[in-house]
Amino acid sequence: SSLQVMWRTALRCVKANCVFAHRRMSQSPSSLSGKVAIITASTDGIGLATAEALGRRGAHVVVSSRHQANVDRAVNLLQSHNIIVTGTTCNVGKAEDREKLVQTAVDHCGGIDILVSNAAVNPFFGNIMDSTEEVWDKILAVNVKAAFLLTKLVVPHMEKRRGGNVVFVSSVGGYQPFPALGPYSVSKTALLGLTRALAPELAQSNIRVNCVAPGIIKTRFSAALWENEDLMEDFQRQLCIKRAGRPEEIGGVIAFLCSDDASYITGETITATGGMGCRL
Numbered sequence: 075s076s077l078q079v080m081w082r083t084a085l086r087c088v089k090a091n092c093v094f095a096h097r098r099m100s101q102s103p104s105s106l107s108g109k110v111a112i113i114t115a116s117t118d119g120i121g122l123a124t125a126e127a128l129g130r131r132g133a134h135v136v137v138s139s140r141h142q143a144n145v146d147r148a149v150n151l152l153q154s155h156n157i158i159v160t161g162t163t164c165n166v167g168k169a170e171d172r173e174k175l176v177q178t179a180v181d182h183c184g185g186i187d188i189l190v191s192n193a194a195v196n197p198f199f200g201n202i203m204d205s206t207e208e209v210w211d212k213i214l215a216v217n218v219k220a221a222f223l224l225t226k227l228v229v230p231h232m233e234k235r236r237g238g239n240v241v242f243v244s245s246v247g248g249y250q251p252f253p254a255l256g257p258y259s260v261s262k263t264a265l266l267g268l269t270r271a272l273a274p275e276l277a278q279s280n281i282r283v284n285c286v287a288p289g290i291i292k293t294r295f296s297a298a299l300w301e302n303e304d305l306m307e308d309f310q311r312q313l314c315i316k317r318a319g320r321p322e323e324i325g326g327v328i329a330f331l332c333s334d335d336a337s338y339i340t341g342e343t344i345t346a347t348g349g350m351g352c353r354l
């Protein structure tokens with residue numbers, strides 16, 4: 075009878091609402107379930123730790139670096155931690171590689187919600203006045219230009235999803251240049267500016283743009299520093315937390331910035347340095 079049909083429909087609606095409410099309640103604001111995240115240079119160090127942090131919160135992560143063997147290793151490692159992962163090679167300095175990375179995410183994961191621009195080079199140590207045009211071209215191309223050009227590529231895809239998150243990996247050296255790392259430090263200062271320049275424009279598309287500025291984190295990149303005991307002792311004297319940071323201590327900050335817990339934060343840089351500049 076029509077009464078029975080009405081009764082059954084009403085029951086179905088109540089059940090559907092319950093499932094919907096349950097899903098909403100069981101997903102914490104820091105969950106990234108259903109999100110797709112591209113992380114550059116993510117087969118080692120801070121990039122890999124970021125992929126792990128985003129993946130653990132439910133994101134489908136797209137890992138990349140220049141060498142296929144490293145990509146395969148990272149994919150296997152993340153899969154063994156039950157993370158949904160896709161891998162591809164990408165030299166961020168090459169336009170065709172940047173396009174391939176974005177297309178891989180779109181084709182294999184169905185869209186893009188998060189970009190973490192993490193790749194960086196430092197081909198020069200010494201007095202800034204001794205640095206050459208080649209050094210500047212390389213550093214600015216990889217550390218700054220590629221970060222912007224990748225953002226430009228992903229934004230239309232984020233707009234299709236009605237929003238997204240971009241995070242740049244700068245450095246505390248972006249605020250106060252490290253000795254002997256002038257051009258690198260200046261490239262990291264540029265990322266602070268890029269964050270500020272992009273945030274107002276992309277807010278219109280519900281895309282937040284933030285940045286993280288790590289202190290000394292124990293990775294291959296900074297090995298010259300933390301492997302040198304005298305240098306490290308000197309550095310540690312300036313830290314409140316008397317040790318180098320761990321890659322996952324930056325991954326966690328990036329995951330926070332990409333989550334709804336940070337929904338009112340854009341155009342900002344979070345420093346994570348163990349309290350650098352501390353004087354006891």
Ligand SMILES: NC(=O)c1ccc[n+]([C@@H]2O[C@H](COP(=O)([O-])OP(=O)(O)OC[C@H]3O[C@@H](n4cnc5c(N)ncnc54)[C@H](O)[C@@H]3O)[C@@H](O)[C@H]2O)c1
Pocket residue numbers: 114115118119120121139140164165166167192193194195216243244245246287288289290291292293294295296
């Ligand atoms: N380790 C630190 O103490 C520290 C401190 C401040 C900032 N950072 C920043 O953190 C980020 C990650 O560095 P990390 O410490 O994890 O070291 P890392 O050596 O693991 O990461 C840097 C990665 O960038 C990759 N890379 C270089 N050029 C590339 C290119 N053209 N295309 C793709 N990948 C490229 C390198 O292969 C390397 O894997 C970098 O942006 C670095 O500047 C590191």
